Amino acid sequence: MDKLVEIRNQEFLCRERAAFDSERRAFWLAQAEEWERRAVDEIAFHFRECNTDRNDGQSAAVKVSMRGDPSNQHHSRSNELRQTR
Incomplete structure (x- = not known):
């Protein structure tokens, strides 16, 4: 977020220059808009980076909980026993 603060400071400086430099006001306002x-x-x-990180964490948590779920282990063990018979 430090980068955002720097960008907003540059925007502010351009708007401030526009207020004091009437000859180049349009230029400074265009710079501020940029x-x-x-x-x-x-x-x-x-925002995208935060959501991607959160979604990746949730996906990993779901996989872990699925593996750790005793009912899933029971079903897979039952299937193994059926296949061996």
Whole structure:
């Protein structure tokens, strides 16, 4: 999130320059909009990254719980016994 803070600071500086530099106001506002777009992209990236990590963790937890479930072990053991008969 430090990267997001840096991006927002750049956006702020561009808007501040636009306020004080009337001759190049349009340029500084365009720059500020570009930094704002980068901030939104960074937020979206972070959101996807967090959700991917969480989903991977949940998938692993489900696999572990399925393996650790005694009823699943019983059914697979019953199937093994049937196949050997």
